[in-house]
Amino acid sequence: MLETSARLLRLLSLLQARREWSGAELARQLGVTARTVRRDVDRLRELGYPVDASPGTGGGYRLGAGAELPPLLLDDDEAVAVAVGLRTAAGNGIEGIGESSVRALAKLEQVLPGRLRRRVGALNSVTVPLLREPSARLDAAVLTELANACRDSERLRFAYEDHNGAASRRTVEPHRLVCSERRWYLVAWDLDREDWRTFRADRIVPAPPHGPRFTPRTPPAQDLAQYVAQGISTRAYTTRAVIQLHTPYERAAELISPADGLLEPLDEGRCLLRTGATDLDVMVVHVLLMGVDFDVVEPVELQDHIATVRDRLSRAIDRREP
Known part of the structure; x- marks a missing residue:
């Protein structure tokens, strides 16, 4: 028995x-x-x-789906991961999930074996989350709907508004969800445009019913996190640049998040930054605020614009002199 x-x-x-x-x-x-x-x-x-x-x-x-939730069976590492994840869920930009996370965490910790409770307790006791307030909240139900469509390989239909405010209706084959520091992104094959696209999840309004099921395609990159980072930091902008930074790669990685640009090590003291901006003025500010010496690799227009800004700053200084 x-x-x-x-x-x-x-x-x-x-x-x-x-x-x-x-x-x-x-x-x-x-x-x-x-x-x-x-x-x-x-x-x-x-x-x-x-x-x-x-x-x-x-x-x-x-x-299948029943009238009640069946007990979830977790191994040790899964239980610890869920407990830690629930603790930080309140600050991840998903609307209304904070209170639910606290309730779920209380239930989980009540039944955790002593050895796992000590592991979670030790981590929680020495961890203080420092999370930025997200600029846009994401409905947890929408995130779940997107995740289910990715898991089940079902075509997804939704209304979408891009960063310029242009509205459109999309039919896609969803592949994966990628979470950045403050936002969630959906990587999907756009059937109308016949290409891979990255969508901000908080701009998606699902339009069910979804389906039919499809055979998953080969993803656009092995490293989807880097693929999305390149899209939101570079491909999304018409003004793009390659900058050589005179600082070690490790130091640059502390200053520049994947959402701000992609870094590539050159040698012990230099690295390359590939980034984008809405225009040359914003690009100049973006580069200067990094606080490190740099050389512009491309485009030439950026180098010329930096010279223009330098002259403007020089005149402002000269006018202040007695």
């Missing part, structure tokens, strides 16, 4: 970890026969867990 109960818990954990399993896959994971899997699935159903099954070669088992 104990062996059967442990196997049922393991089966429930597997069904929670992935959207769908074939009977053969579950049998291999549990080390039992397909017939035993079917019996165990029936036992879970008797206990009130809605396990759906579809017949045929392409069929399988999935944990």
Whole structure:
């Protein structure tokens, strides 16, 4: 009986970890026969867990939506990660999630084993979050809807407003969500434009129903975080520049976030910055505020504009002299 109960818990954990399993896959994971899997699935159903099954070669088992939330089965590292994540969730720019995070954290910590409670408690006791107030709040329901569409490989329809205020309607094949310091972004294949696009999640208004399901495409880059960083720091702007910074890469990385530009090490004392701005005036201010010596690699127009700004500053100084 104990062996059967442990196997049922393991089966429930597997069904929670992935959207769908074939009977053969579950049998291999549990080390039992397909017939035993079917019996165990029936036992879970008797206990009130809605396990759906579809017949045929392409069929399988999935944990359906029921009237109540089934218990989540987490390993040690997953439990610690969830507890730490909940603690910092209030400052991540998702509307209305702060209070819910506190309630969920209280429930989780109540049932954590002592060894895990000590790990979480030690981290919390010495950690003070310093989070910037997000410029735009994101509805948690929207974020969940986007995540589900990515997970289930379902086409997504939504209204969108870009950074210039232009409104459009999009139909995309969602791939991944990427979280920056203060914002969430959706990386998706835009069916109308036949290209990969990055969308700010707080500007998305979903327009269900979604679907049908699609076969995921090869992503635009292996490192999606860098891909999104390049998009929001460089590709989004018409004015772009390559700047050689006379400071070590590690020091520059402390000054410049991925949302402000992409860094590339050159040698021990220099690195390259690829960045963008709305115009040359903003670009000059952007570079000067870094507080390090630099050389303009490109474009030539930026070098000329810096000379113009230098002359303007010199005249302002001269006028103040007696």
